[in-house]
Amino acid sequence: MIAYLEQFVSETTTESEPKLEEEEEEEDENKILLCKQIELQGSIDFHCGACKDFGGLNQSKPLAVIKPVGTEDLVRVIRSVISSSASSSSNLTTVAARGNGHSINGQAMTDENGLVILMREINGQIDIIRRNHSCSNGDVFVDVGGGVLWEDVLLHCYYTSGLAPRSWTDYLGLTVGGTLSNAGISGQAFRYGPQTSNVTELEVVTGKGEIVTCSENQNSELFHGVLGGLGQFGIITRARIPLQPAPHMVRWIRMVYSEFDEFTNDAELLVNRAECDSFDYIEGFVFVNSDDPVNGWSSVPLGSNQLFDRSRIPKSAGPVLYCLEVALHYRNGDDLDTVDKVVSKMIGRLRFIRNLKFESDLSYVEFLLRVKEQEEEAKANGIWDNPHPWLNLLVAKKDIADFDGLVFKKILKDGIGGPMLIYPLLKSKWDTRTSVVLPEGEIFYLVALLRFQLPMVGPSVQDLITQNQEILQCCTKRGFDFKLYLPHYRSDDQWKSHFGKQWSRFVERKTKFDPMAILAPGQKIFSRNN
Numbered sequence: 001m002i003a004y005l006e007q008f009v010s011e012t013t014t015e016s017e018p019k020l021e022e023e024e025e026e027e028d029e030n031k032i033l034l035c036k037q038i039e040l041q042g043s044i045d046f047h048c049g050a051c052k053d054f055g056g057l058n059q060s061k062p063l064a065v066i067k068p069v070g071t072e073d074l075v076r077v078i079r080s081v082i083s084s085s086a087s088s089s090s091n092l093t094t095v096a097a098r099g100n101g102h103s104i105n106g107q108a109m110t111d112e113n114g115l116v117i118l119m120r121e122i123n124g125q126i127d128i129i130r131r132n133h134s135c136s137n138g139d140v141f142v143d144v145g146g147g148v149l150w151e152d153v154l155l156h157c158y159y160t161s162g163l164a165p166r167s168w169t170d171y172l173g174l175t176v177g178g179t180l181s182n183a184g185i186s187g188q189a190f191r192y193g194p195q196t197s198n199v200t201e202l203e204v205v206t207g208k209g210e211i212v213t214c215s216e217n218q219n220s221e222l223f224h225g226v227l228g229g230l231g232q233f234g235i236i237t238r239a240r241i242p243l244q245p246a247p248h249m250v251r252w253i254r255m256v257y258s259e260f261d262e263f264t265n266d267a268e269l270l271v272n273r274a275e276c277d278s279f280d281y282i283e284g285f286v287f288v289n290s291d292d293p294v295n296g297w298s299s300v301p302l303g304s305n306q307l308f309d310r311s312r313i314p315k316s317a318g319p320v321l322y323c324l325e326v327a328l329h330y331r332n333g334d335d336l337d338t339v340d341k342v343v344s345k346m347i348g349r350l351r352f353i354r355n356l357k358f359e360s361d362l363s364y365v366e367f368l369l370r371v372k373e374q375e376e377e378a379k380a381n382g383i384w385d386n387p388h389p390w391l392n393l394l395v396a397k398k399d400i401a402d403f404d405g406l407v408f409k410k411i412l413k414d415g416i417g418g419p420m421l422i423y424p425l426l427k428s429k430w431d432t433r434t435s436v437v438l439p440e441g442e443i444f445y446l447v448a449l450l451r452f453q454l455p456m457v458g459p460s461v462q463d464l465i466t467q468n469q470e471i472l473q474c475c476t477k478r479g480f481d482f483k484l485y486l487p488h489y490r491s492d493d494q495w496k497s498h499f500g501k502q503w504s505r506f507v508e509r510k511t512k513f514d515p516m517a518i519l520a521p522g523q524k525i526f527s528r529n530n
């Protein structure tokens with residue numbers, strides 16, 4: 001299974017011949033017809049430039065970009081595409097919902113006859129729902145629009161009710177619909193599962209142009225299909241997400257290891273501990289055993305006043321070191337001595353290098369928005385808008401030590417200019433009825449290679465893409481059990497191999513909910529049917 005990694009600029013960007021005046025007039029008439037045909041309440045922009053995404057590896061110019069005002073507009077758009085093929089009145093092909101465009105490989109794009117719907121333009125519904133008003137412990141949920149950013153969900157819920165969702169992503173500038181179409185993974189997933197395991201109801205506009213409310217008990221095939229469904233079965237317009245009381249504060253801790261097996265044993269020990277005995281957040285990362293200012297020792301401390309004492313690193317250490325990153329929630333007014341004691345007890349038997357432990361206390365909101373600060377810095381120095389050939393994998397526990405030996409210790413021993421995340425997840429916290437596919441076994445690891453590069457400095461984007469291919473080829477050659485997270489393939493065979501036993505279920509769901517293959521063409525799984 002070798003991933004198809006797109007060329008730096010995709011073939012969709014080829015120059016077209018200049019148009020004759022009559023052709024332009026005819027085109028304008030068609031556009032006017034199209035506007036009438038769709039009867040949008042929102043607006044349609046035919047003069048949009050090419051769409052790009054966070055990856056910056058692809059761009060494509062759709063026929064038009066739609067700014068919808070509500071769910072009904074989505075229905076109108078999809079029905080117009082369906083009827084355009086029946087009447088041949090226009091040549092509309094596909095519809096791509098665009099969340100915040102934070103995909104890497106053009107997943108939210110469409111071709112030159114497709115329409116891109118800007119989901120963030122729909123009014124950002126965020127309503128807290130209390131199921132049982134008379135009971136203070138009644139279940140509480142938030143109903144949130146598919147185009148709403150997770151950071152807005154956090155701020156609204158926390159500041160209006162002191163409540164918050166349970167499962168997050170590391171970075172919250174992503175839309176609810178965008179992450180639920182993939183999985184939504186962060187350091188809470190070991191306990192609560194990914195975001196796809198933390199939603200009780202969805203409203204979806206299917207590829208047939210129908211608005212459907214679905215849940216575990218109502219239209220469950222659509223519900224499970226859409227979760228992790230890569231946008232293939234419907235556009236998520238509303239999600240109901242359970243809330244719980246939010247802590248006020250977080251003790252954020254990093255502990256350094258020189259040996260991979262000690263790092264993974266401790267990480268697995270923590271994710272398997274009972275809730276009352278473990279941290280509230282568990283992740284980890286690999287860094288370079290050197291003074292490299294970006295990839296090395298200085299990337300570990302949690303504040304400019306903390307120093308990394310390199311003399312503590314054992315002589316036997318290899319080219320890379322490992323950092324277990326954990327967090328403990330607490331409330332304002334909790335005795336800090338008690339917090340210290342709880343932490344000491346929990347880390348007492350861990351085998352990290354003593355004196356290579358870093359701590360910081362910060363508010364819960366600051367903790368969840370920790371990447372936003374880095375985003376602002378990265379925007380200022382140009383690395384946020386530069387291309388990001390990221391690679392995200394889910395690797396089975398049985399292969400993770402060999403993966404470390406071959407990939408981290410060899411191919412990536414000098415780092416990647418950004419975080420190299422690695423942490424264990426538990427399959428029992430994932431709902432196998434959703435469309436997400438996972439490696440075998442209860443424990444598997446998220447590996448995220450989040451490459452950042454200064455403009456015009458370091459290896460070319462093509463070299464980085466080649467390095468990603470080398471990693472995937474190495475995993476395939478060794479027979480590792482792994483899946484791409486946020487997958488991107490081009491051929492049927494690669495998609496079939498990705499989904500494995502679940503391919504036929506995925507195809508059946510497509511036939512049922514988007515039979516003409518109108519939705520999310522940028523995933524390149526199905527071709528448009530007439």
Ligand code: FAD
Nearest residue numbers: 099100101102103146169170171175177178184185231236
């Ligand atoms: P887009 O990129 O706009 O869309 C992604 C796909 O979903 C497209 O196919 C699109 O058509 C479809 N889609 C979008 N909205 C909808 C909708 N409402 N209904 C149905 N389909 C829809 N992921 C994690 O799991 N954990 C992380 O910690 C994490 N951190 C990240 C940090 C950064 C800086 C970036 C760039 C990405 C990160 N991701 C993370 C990956 C992220 O979850 C995915 O890229 C996700 O798709 C981005 O969401 P988006 O809203 O930008 O979606």
